[in-house]
Amino acid sequence: MATDFIGKPSKRVDGLKKVTGQARYAGEFEVPELTHGVVINSSIARGKIKSIDSSKALQLEGVLQVFTHENRPKLAWFDKSYSDMDSPPGSPFRPLYNEKVQFNMQPIALVVAETPELAQYAATQVKVEYETEPHETNFDSQLKSAYVPEEFNSTPPPEPWGESEEQFKKAAIQLKEEYFHPSQHHNPMEMHASTVHWEGDGRITVYDKIQGALNSQKYLMGVFGLAKEEVRVLSPFVGGAFGSGLRPQYQLFMATMAALELKRSVRVMLSRTQMFSFGHRPKTLQRFSIGASAEGKLQSIIHETYAETSKFEDFQEDVVIWPAVLYKCDNVKLSHQLVGLDEYTPLDVRAPGGTTGIFALECAMDEVAYKAGLDPLEFRKKNYSEMDQTKKVPFSSKELMECYRQGAEKFGWQNRKQEPRSMREGHQLVGWGMAQGAWEANQKPANAKAILSVDGKLKVSSATADIGTGTYTIMTQIAADTLGLPLEDVSFKLGDSSLPEAPLEGGSATASSVGSAVKAVCQKIQEQLLELVKKQGNTDFAGKEVEELDFKDGQMSLKDQPATAVSITELMAQNKEDQLQAEISAEPAKEEQKKWGRYSHSATFVEVKVDEELGTIKVTRVVSAIAGGRILNPKTARSQILGGVVWGIGMAMEEYSVMDNQYGRFINHNLAEYHVPVNADVQEIDVIFVEEKDDVVNPIGAKGLGEIGIVSVAPAIANAVFHATGKRVRALPITLDKTM
Amino acid sequence: MRSFSYTRAQDVKKAVSEVSSHEDAKFIAGGTNLLDLMKYDIMKPRHLVDITRLEMKSIEETEGGGLRLDALVSNADTAYHPLVEERYPLLSHAILAGATAQLRNKATDGGNLLQRTRCYYFYDTTTLCNKREPGTGCSAITGYNRNHAILGHSQHCIATHPSDMAVALAALEATIQVSGPEGERSIPIADFHRLPGDKPEKDTNLAENEIVTAIELPKKGFARHYTYLKNRDRASFAFALVSVAAALELDGDTIQEARIALGGVAHKPWRKPEAEALLQGKEVSREHFQQVADAYLEGAEGFQYNEFKIELARRSIVRALMQAAKTDQ
Amino acid sequence: MEKNTIAPISKEKVTLTINGKEQQLEVEVWTSLLDLLREQLHLTGTKKGCDHGQCGACTILLDGKRINSCLSLAVMHDGADITTIEGIANGEELHPVQQAFIEHDAFQCGYCTSGQICSTIGLLNEGKAKTLDDIRDLMSGNICRCGAYSNIIKVVQEALERSRTA
Ligand SMILES: Cc1cc2nc3c(=O)[nH]c(=O)nc-3n(C[C@H](O)[C@H](O)[C@H](O)COP(=O)(O)OP(=O)(O)OC[C@H]3O[C@@H](n4cnc5c(N)ncnc54)[C@H](O)[C@@H]3O)c2cc1C
Ligand code: SF4
Numbered sequence A: 001m002a003t004d005f006i007g008k009p010s011k012r013v014d015g016l017k018k019v020t021g022q023a024r025y026a027g028e029f030e031v032p033e034l035t036h037g038v039v040i041n042s043s044i045a046r047g048k049i050k051s052i053d054s055s056k057a058l059q060l061e062g063v064l065q066v067f068t069h070e071n072r073p074k075l076a077w078f079d080k081s082y083s084d085m086d087s088p089p090g091s092p093f094r095p096l097y098n099e100k101v102q103f104n105m106q107p108i109a110l111v112v113a114e115t116p117e118l119a120q121y122a123a124t125q126v127k128v129e130y131e132t133e134p135h136e137t138n139f140d141s142q143l144k145s146a147y148v149p150e151e152f153n154s155t156p157p158p159e160p161w162g163e164s165e166e167q168f169k170k171a172a173i174q175l176k177e178e179y180f181h182p183s184q185h186h187n188p189m190e191m192h193a194s195t196v197h198w199e200g201d202g203r204i205t206v207y208d209k210i211q212g213a214l215n216s217q218k219y220l221m222g223v224f225g226l227a228k229e230e231v232r233v234l235s236p237f238v239g240g241a242f243g244s245g246l247r248p249q250y251q252l253f254m255a256t257m258a259a260l261e262l263k264r265s266v267r268v269m270l271s272r273t274q275m276f277s278f279g280h281r282p283k284t285l286q287r288f289s290i291g292a293s294a295e296g297k298l299q300s301i302i303h304e305t306y307a308e309t310s311k312f313e314d315f316q317e318d319v320v321i322w323p324a325v326l327y328k329c330d331n332v333k334l335s336h337q338l339v340g341l342d343e344y345t346p347l348d349v350r351a352p353g354g355t356t357g358i359f360a361l362e363c364a365m366d367e368v369a370y371k372a373g374l375d376p377l378e379f380r381k382k383n384y385s386e387m388d389q390t391k392k393v394p395f396s397s398k399e400l401m402e403c404y405r406q407g408a409e410k411f412g413w414q415n416r417k418q419e420p421r422s423m424r425e426g427h428q429l430v431g432w433g434m435a436q437g438a439w440e441a442n443q444k445p446a447n448a449k450a451i452l453s454v455d456g457k458l459k460v461s462s463a464t465a466d467i468g469t470g471t472y473t474i475m476t477q478i479a480a481d482t483l484g485l486p487l488e489d490v491s492f493k494l495g496d497s498s499l500p501e502a503p504l505e506g507g508s509a510t511a512s513s514v515g516s517a518v519k520a521v522c523q524k525i526q527e528q529l530l531e532l533v534k535k536q537g538n539t540d541f542a543g544k545e546v547e548e549l550d551f552k553d554g555q556m557s558l559k560d561q562p563a564t565a566v567s568i569t570e571l572m573a574q575n576k577e578d579q580l581q582a583e584i585s586a587e588p589a590k591e592e593q594k595k596w597g598r599y600s601h602s603a604t605f606v607e608v609k610v611d612e613e614l615g616t617i618k619v620t621r622v623v624s625a626i627a628g629g630r631i632l633n634p635k636t637a638r639s640q641i642l643g644g645v646v647w648g649i650g651m652a653m654e655e656y657s658v659m660d661n662q663y664g665r666f667i668n669h670n671l672a673e674y675h676v677p678v679n680a681d682v683q684e685i686d687v688i689f690v691e692e693k694d695d696v697v698n699p700i701g702a703k704g705l706g707e708i709g710i711v712s713v714a715p716a717i718a719n720a721v722f723h724a725t726g727k728r729v730r731a732l733p734i735t736l737d738k739t740m
Numbered sequence B: 001m002r003s004f005s006y007t008r009a010q011d012v013k014k015a016v017s018e019v020s021s022h023e024d025a026k027f028i029a030g031g032t033n034l035l036d037l038m039k040y041d042i043m044k045p046r047h048l049v050d051i052t053r054l055e056m057k058s059i060e061e062t063e064g065g066g067l068r069l070d071a072l073v074s075n076a077d078t079a080y081h082p083l084v085e086e087r088y089p090l091l092s093h094a095i096l097a098g099a100t101a102q103l104r105n106k107a108t109d110g111g112n113l114l115q116r117t118r119c120y121y122f123y124d125t126t127t128l129c130n131k132r133e134p135g136t137g138c139s140a141i142t143g144y145n146r147n148h149a150i151l152g153h154s155q156h157c158i159a160t161h162p163s164d165m166a167v168a169l170a171a172l173e174a175t176i177q178v179s180g181p182e183g184e185r186s187i188p189i190a191d192f193h194r195l196p197g198d199k200p201e202k203d204t205n206l207a208e209n210e211i212v213t214a215i216e217l218p219k220k221g222f223a224r225h226y227t228y229l230k231n232r233d234r235a236s237f238a239f240a241l242v243s244v245a246a247a248l249e250l251d252g253d254t255i256q257e258a259r260i261a262l263g264g265v266a267h268k269p270w271r272k273p274e275a276e277a278l279l280q281g282k283e284v285s286r287e288h289f290q291q292v293a294d295a296y297l298e299g300a301e302g303f304q305y306n307e308f309k310i311e312l313a314r315r316s317i318v319r320a321l322m323q324a325a326k327t328d329q
Numbered sequence C: 001m002e003k004n005t006i007a008p009i010s011k012e013k014v015t016l017t018i019n020g021k022e023q024q025l026e027v028e029v030w031t032s033l034l035d036l037l038r039e040q041l042h043l044t045g046t047k048k049g050c051d052h053g054q055c056g057a058c059t060i061l062l063d064g065k066r067i068n069s070c071l072s073l074a075v076m077h078d079g080a081d082i083t084t085i086e087g088i089a090n091g092e093e094l095h096p097v098q099q100a101f102i103e104h105d106a107f108q109c110g111y112c113t114s115g116q117i118c119s120t121i122g123l124l125n126e127g128k129a130k131t132l133d134d135i136r137d138l139m140s141g142n143i144c145r146c147g148a149y150s151n152i153i154k155v156v157q158e159a160l161e162r163s164r165t166a
């Protein structure tokens, strides 16, 4: 038995449940006497509800209630009560609050019935009349009223440095271009759902689709004035989220409201159409002015972003920091403005800001490289940055050069001909493109608890989430590895608001934050074990510190002195300890971390084949080289990157939430017309993890992999399409009409 | 979905009489289109007649040397049927280019012909749509019209017919056997679907309460020189932007007969026999194919988001014919 | 004018064999096979990702063939034999395809997984997939938003190999 698990490919510990259909998601919990709610959404983008006539629906036997703004229970009054752990600045949307309609598909009523079919039917019988007001959903025409938000919900763009305008004007090579990508929706496979179990004594247990059970709990406490003990939120399995579960969505409000009012258990599952009625990746228009010397040295970068937001919240993401993270340049100006529209507030979507900004940046840099007559990879090496210019600090680690080297070698980049349209196979133009990316390696405070019982079973818990990211598995590995126990003896619990507090599962910070807490809490247990052995009078260990110990194979020993080994369980038994317990709070070493730029990096190489006449594009080969710190589990880590690549393919070529400005409504609101990649869209993908040591980012040295896999894929594809066809497509998605 | 009553028909006659005797009644076969639309509250039948128990599930050779596909044969069983694969590979390929393995297992040949448009507005009951609610207006003309028609549209509707199978059937000149209160008749595929005109609510010329019993393929299957080319927004599981069913009969390099049907461009599979005739007796050449492509697209008119289809259709016709001329199986 | 549409829904008796067990059930005629499984029989392994045939999460085997259970009325399948993800394993012993999904890490969130597994078995039953491109196309009816496709393909290839040599 070997118990070193960190860094080893390990099968998912929740795999068995997932392949047998036993993993239960929010809308699947069996509770007695369950009722079903169906949400009705507005059909206008702006105006007032004149009347809602529910009488016909209520006549149906088995329909319990139709909730509207007119008959809803009393709710909290202050904005603060509706804000959640991920609210941007502004005034959060309040479902069923009053007659005002602020966006199309706004939830305006909830029908509750004994069966889901009946609730669906009853919903067709509710008649709504509106007083319509003109809406503004047209991004292009509202661009003129773009504004700088008073408050930024992530980092404000760094102050400009150098003389970007002047240097741009003087530069031998000048690029001035606009890049655009449309709104995109998360569309996790599981639609948002909440099952609220009315426990009978005023308490409720809520199964919610959320990337942090505590966020839903906090929200419900605020909105419905519930005490912490009155609401427990569980989300043991989440069927994908990609950011859609960062904020509690309205099904949670609806199901809880109905349960509290009807004193019944209620389930609300949104429809796929309704998955287009809340947050999305905001469309952006990005303008670049880039100046470079004739040899291709960057001299000036001006990056302006215009992004959509709602009229009631200022949503903003880190779109413009990337030039300062990825390139060395002495004259830089970055700005981010918002365009307010009559739509729901955008929301973080996988690698928010990074995906957006790096797409435009890396396409623009490819253009500059071509203007300078440089191979795109050479160009990037030439402008390689050793410093995080957003904060003017060095990098804690940056093995991007190694990503270039290994990625290029695997891909065969050296055989590339610079000239566009220089490679073909029959009708197909072949193109090779590359791009680089980065993502922040953040650690947030997190708590964890561990209980080691005398039978050798270790239970660790923290109120984090596993949205497919492998949290269950990785935490189990870290715990087992730290205490030297077999994986089967370790269990990790998450997705429960009653567990020790953890941050929202997002931004690739879970492995780092919760992982550090898990490691630390297991180290606490190590200390307790050391105390026990000392108490026994075992002289081998006298005066020793835990750092001097090895924990493996269920035993504790002095490093390099296997003979000193004592069995952990025997030790506990001898001391009559049924269990050892510890709970800790792991805080990032903020002061030290502040001195460093902390990022994961990627280099993506792509081959596309474009049909010369018909424009159809195939991404035939992708090599994604990642510097992501320590890789805790190569198996699940690789899957994360594969997923990122698939998302990049979707973003580059398919995904597009079409806003119909006649109605102010996303119009392709289903999976038949909102195209996400299918199996046939995905061909060869190679993932490389380059070795990278980093003891600044967090005690485990892992940087998180949820986002780094996606950021450089779409631009690499766009650049490959240029190389194949000679066409620069600067507006995503790159559909066949743009390349034919 | 709204409330409805349900009966299971045991034979064609009863099915027809069941459907005739109920108000707003519909046949249901695979259900993959009807249930989809009922759940979206787009179609609201008050009675369903389940025809899946009817004895219409075989594929048989006809006396004239053709093939008869019963209306209830699944799309998958049709595409993989040895006689279809051997004699009508164009049809096989077209079917397999549509939907997914799961859907094709359930979808029936009759239902496939009668599936309705995928126009975004038809699919969204909060918008105006003449096909869904006659007389309300067409949102697509001034809206997002990527998957809309460039040929044969009217000021009332610019929707396309989404079937891939029907495009191949049009090229193969199949006939549709139907049975109704007035008895049986057969409708050439060319007359089965219709153009929107001022009645976009009517997709086909099937009379009320008529049931499709079978599809008959004539002897000529163009099994040597054919292509089904489907352009779409992803590599699989997407409706056609433009598709082409091309079939050639060659004598050496000389074209004896050419058939071309377009999908995704009109309210019905688009044929233009007088343009096809241009190829008769001509040599296989890109130039000739370009001429026929130009003739096919004559008078085509696009909208804001689908203008590209005109050129795409032109190029697709040429490509499909080139490929067909080369295939020799 | 909208006609008076308020009408109660009727119920019908059906016999279904689900995962080897024959059951007499009374179903409302508007109930889909998917909702029957999930809501009435609590077999929630079969997933709902769209309810409209657009994702494949609801894939089950109906008389050995893979279909979308969301676009099927339960009442229309009287007498049918249904296998859901809960019936794929042989007791405690996983089906080789299930085992391979774990080995190859062919899922992340797991929400599409039941459908992918049923679809893989359906594909094997059909016996039409010959090339890698065939497999990719014939597995395209199952969307995986987590993007586990490359690993899923390995599972299917391996299963095909196994069935060829068996
Ligand atoms: C997500 C998705 C993607 C798809 N992609 C494609 C695609 O790419 N290409 C493509 O071609 N198709 C595609 N389809 C459509 C699919 O092929 C059709 O839904 C299917 O062929 C319909 O057959 P059915 O038997 O299920 O019809 P049903 O849904 O049972 O019936 C459809 C209509 O036909 C009527 N009807 C059925 N049978 C008869 C009969 N014998 N006589 C008279 N009336 C009858 C019904 O009353 C109903 O109005 C897709 C479907 C979905 C859901
Ligand atoms: S194109 Fe036809 S189906 Fe689409 S909105 Fe217009 S009328 Fe309706």
Ligand code: FES
Residues within 6 Å of the ligand: C047, C048, C049, C050, C051, C052, C053, C054, C055, C056, C057, C058, C059, C068, C069, C070, C071
């Ligand atoms: S739920 Fe049936 S296909 Fe999506």
Ligand code: FES
Residues within 6 Å of the ligand: A189, A239, A240, A468, C106, C107, C108, C109, C110, C111, C112, C113, C143, C144, C145, C146, C147, C148
């Ligand atoms: S594993 Fe999450 S959708 Fe496939």
